[in-house]
Amino acid sequence: MASGVAKRYAQAVFSLAKEQGTLGQWHADLALLNDVASNAEAGAFLKNPTTDDEKKIALLETFLDKGDEHAQVRNLIKLLVEKQRLDIIPELYQLFEESMLAEQGIVYADVTTAEPLSEAGQTIVQEKLSELIGKQVRLRTKVDPSIIGGIIALVGDQLIDGSVINQLRQLRERLSAA
Numbered sequence: 001m002a003s004g005v006a007k008r009y010a011q012a013v014f015s016l017a018k019e020q021g022t023l024g025q026w027h028a029d030l031a032l033l034n035d036v037a038s039n040a041e042a043g044a045f046l047k048n049p050t051t052d053d054e055k056k057i058a059l060l061e062t063f064l065d066k067g068d069e070h071a072q073v074r075n076l077i078k079l080l081v082e083k084q085r086l087d088i089i090p091e092l093y094q095l096f097e098e099s100m101l102a103e104q105g106i107v108y109a110d111v112t113t114a115e116p117l118s119e120a121g122q123t124i125v126q127e128k129l130s131e132l133i134g135k136q137v138r139l140r141t142k143v144d145p146s147i148i149g150g151i152i153a154l155v156g157d158q159l160i161d162g163s164v165i166n167q168l169r170q171l172r173e174r175l176s177a178a
Contacts, residue, residue, distance in 0.1 A: 006088040010095035013076065022069070023100055029073040032063045034093035037086065046086045053081045106136045112144050112152040114164075129153055132160070 017026040036042045036059070046056055060077045064070045080086050098108055109129050117125065122139055129137045133155055148164035
C-alpha cells in the first residue's frame, strides 16, 4: 500500500507534468532516480544520515542531463533531500507510472492466487478483469497458498475476492446464522 506522502508527491508531480506536457520526460527522469535509489550501493549512500545533503543531491543530479528541461526534477531532488524523503522515490515512481497508465485507460490489478498462473491463465484473468472494470488491465501477480484456491484481485480500491477461503468463511457465517 502506498504511503500518503508518496501519493501527495506523485499527484503533484503528475499534475505538473500533465499541465506542462512533459509526462514522458518526467517518467524517464523518475525511472532514472528509481534505478539509482534501488541500487544497493547508491541506496546505502543516500540513506546514510552522516552523508552531506549536497553530496546526495550531487549524486542524483549526475544521472540527469544538464539541460533546462530537468530543472524541476532537480528541484524535486533538493526537496526530497531537504525533507529526508529519498526513501519514497521507488513508490513515487510507481505511483507516477500508474497515473500515466490510468490517463491512457490502463489500470493495474494485484492478483493473488494459491498457485502461480500460467501465461494462458494470466491472459484469461486479464480479459475477465478488463470486462468487469471496463478498462485495459495489467496484472501484478502474487502467490499465497493460504487462500487454498480461486483468486483475489485488487484493482484500485475495488476488491474482488473469489478465493476458496473467503467462500468457506461465508458458508460458515451462513451456517452459524441459521
